[in-house]
Amino acid sequence: MHEFSAATQMVELVLAEAQRRNAKKVLEVKVVVGKLSFLNPEQLRFAYEILSEGTMLESSKLRIEEQDGAIECLKCGYRGGLPTEDNPYYHLGIPFLRCPKCKGEARIIKGRDFTVKSIRIEV
Numbered sequence: 001m002h003e004f005s006a007a008t009q010m011v012e013l014v015l016a017e018a019q020r021r022n023a024k025k026v027l028e029v030k031v032v033v034g035k036l037s038f039l040n041p042e043q044l045r046f047a048y049e050i051l052s053e054g055t056m057l058e059s060s061k062l063r064i065e066e067q068d069g070a071i072e073c074l075k076c077g078y079r080g081g082l083p084t085e086d087n088p089y090y091h092l093g094i095p096f097l098r099c100p101k102c103k104g105e106a107r108i109i110k111g112r113d114f115t116v117k118s119i120r121i122e123v
């Protein structure tokens with residue numbers, strides 16, 4: 001599961017950072033999820049809750065900020081958003097992209113990231 005491995009990496013990163021700051025507990029974690037990262041926020045949250053059990057992250061708050069995506073067409077040069085809601089591939093979680101104008105092959109220029117923005121800890 002895509003979300004599970006992404007959440008595992010995130011939890012490891014946050015734990016390492018919390019230890020570096022001698023935290024007793026992590027209170028809140030803010031992450032940015034690009035809409036073209038093909039990560040489902042609900043599944044991320046679910047994975048996070050499982051993974052944080054028994055760690056410093058237990059019962060911490062996970063705040064998910066979604067970032068809009070943008071693509072660039074390799075054929076016609078179109079740059080802009082992708083109507084992901086209408087894209088059936090989005091629901092299958094396969095990053096398969098087509099230009100909305102000419103249906104040419106497109107690449108992601110924004111919104112692919114999944115990053116930890118900040119954490120709040122108790123020391």
Ligand SMILES: [Zn+2]
Pocket residue numbers: 073074075076077078099100101102103104
């Ligand atoms: Zn195009």
